[in-house]
Amino acid sequence: MRRAGRGGPPEQHRRPRGVPARQRDRRRLRGQRGRLRRGILRSRPARRGQGGEGHGVNGAPRLAALRGRLAEEKVDAFLVTDPVNVAYVTGFDGVFDSEPASACLVTPGAATVYTDFRYAEALKAQASSSGWSVVVVAGPLNVRVCEDVAAAGLGVLGVESSVPYGRFKYLSEHLEGRVLAADEWVERVRSVKTADELERIAAAAELADEAMAHGIALVAPGRTEREVAIEIEVHLLRAGSEGVPFPPIVAAGPNAARPHARPSDRRMGRGEPVIIDLGARVGGYCSDLTRTVVAGTADGRVRELYAATLAAQEAGLAAVRAGVAAKDADAVAREVLGARGLAEAFGHGLGHGVGLEVHELPSMGARSREVLAAGMVVTVEPGVYLPAWGGVRIEDLVAVEEGGCRLLSRAPKELAET
Template identity: 40%
Template sequence: MKLAKIREKMAGEGVDAFLVTTYLNWRYLSGFTGDAGQVLITENSSYLFTDSRYTEIAAEEAPDFNVVETGVDIDPLKDALKKEGVRSLAFEKDQVTYANFERMQERFEGIRLEGVSRWIEGLRMVKSPEEIALIAKAQEIADEAFSLASRAIRVGATENELALELEFTMRRLGADGLAFPIIAVSGARSSLPHGQPTDNKVAPGDFLTFDFGARYKGYCSDETRTFVIDPLDKKHEEIYKVVLEAQLAGLEAAKPGVPGKDVDAAARKVIEDAGYGQYFGHGTGHGVGLAVHEGPSAGKKGETLLEPGMVITVEPGIYIPGFGGCRIEDLIVITESGKEILSGSPKELTVIG
């Protein structure tokens, strides 16, 4: 099905072949997990080029592809283009530097090169049931790990210690690894939306935010939860309430047929109406799959209409420099009737004493 859709695009563009050089894109098409390779799609054939380190695993993981070994002294891709009679070749222009393009012109002399954009990324936005099951499993692992690792939260614990405990627990529960480096920020540092953990110690009265995700069989999860360390004051309580209301509004807006920007607008309006608009700078959500950040966008400029099978985040936040910040994020899948929330961790205001 994936290759058939690519061949439809090739026919529409009037090209004989398509060269895929981006890791996640060749993995998506072929199932090959090695980190060195290229894929060539022609009208009737599909090739996977990789070096001797990976040929055995490539043959196992990509049975529908002709696996061809590459080497220093040979150019099997060029040979395949000649064998297939390729006169025009599409390539991923968003991923090719100008220097590499010049080398391609020299290497493939006589072949018309056609740069195309987001052919595979567009396909990746709508997940198959099998992909959704893998993402849901990654989220399940992350939720269980977070529940267990949260027991280590205490005054005096460092951000690094808490992040390490969460990472270890996700791996122990079956994650391939992290979907992205864990964000664990406390106190005034919680105003850093993508702040990395340090030896900063959790203190009374802090916001403590975790943004985390597991990777399972290549697919990612993504979730954010924020705690308050006792004592709770009115400002922390107010900010948390506003962010939660905004997040719920974003969830309510997420449904098939609406553009991603409508999800952003619904969440952003709650924060702006509460007087905190200047402290919410990022988009409300993004797609998740093989990459933790991919299409579609649920930000201010998210024009793509949501479809069943799309997996996105809904994650508004308020970040006040010098004070701290709060973000709440769920991972959802768009369904025929609306949405399904994959995240399972509680998100009511939790004060840790």
């Protein structure tokens, strides 16, 4: 999905001195369009962290963080089964995201990753350097975990709240009820990024900026949403994105009133707002970026709603910093739209965390319980949606810092008319 300027932005939002920001952005967009016309945007070499199984992440600090949580919660062991969380804690991502081919058991004195023969050698080569021992399981994983927990004389086993009911039931029955839900243990560690993770996300954000320029250049009256979405995805793959975190959203006219609309064969009408929402993945980490453009020339209503959305986004960006409750940042942006009579048109939260997945902690909505911390990466994406007319959304990706936030997205935010 999803600069600060008018409302006194924190220093992190300001660009370097020299060429004015908008002039520089226009030059960059014109350059992208020129290269597109000449057909010289070619596939580029893989970026840092791309290619091969895994991305060379040291999982030892993550393992230490989980052991600290064991001590805090007075739990003897923790079972990790979510595929993304397994990849995170071990540093190994050579398994398809949707495939439960591995699981991890963490105790104060041992760390075991269970897998089958397909991934055994790759795991041994990568995860063992982070303190994990690899066990190749030929039969049901549940049986082996129960055997190891019993053999070690462990008391209480924490499991992720996302564990399938069948597995939870089996573990509870065979471990005599000594199983409890360890909700969001890994996800909360994941929410604060290291310098290496921030670098990967910034690289993914750069790819997203380039893909957005490509997509905007393709918007025109008479072109279909699906045509533009396909071209954006192809561009991302050729530019080096490791797949896409989500299928690009291109929604024109009334379809733009649906925040997560699927691109259709509907042709863009002249003067209609077009929401483009896209992301890239570099070194295993995602980006997320949204812009709203106009197919043709914008009328007064489009300009008014765009200005309101941009003002709300600028206020939200200025509110994001370490120590701020996520719901308070949401409230600041929501107040801007409410003052313009658009409170009901903004039906989702201000943003969400981004990392290994495009939607992760923290959530930034009215009911959020999280407090923003330095190192978090979040989107700031207010939107206005009017059924039967359309919508406007502007989304940037930012890194939370002590005194404010640092923009990772650099795509121009002037209302583009194509």
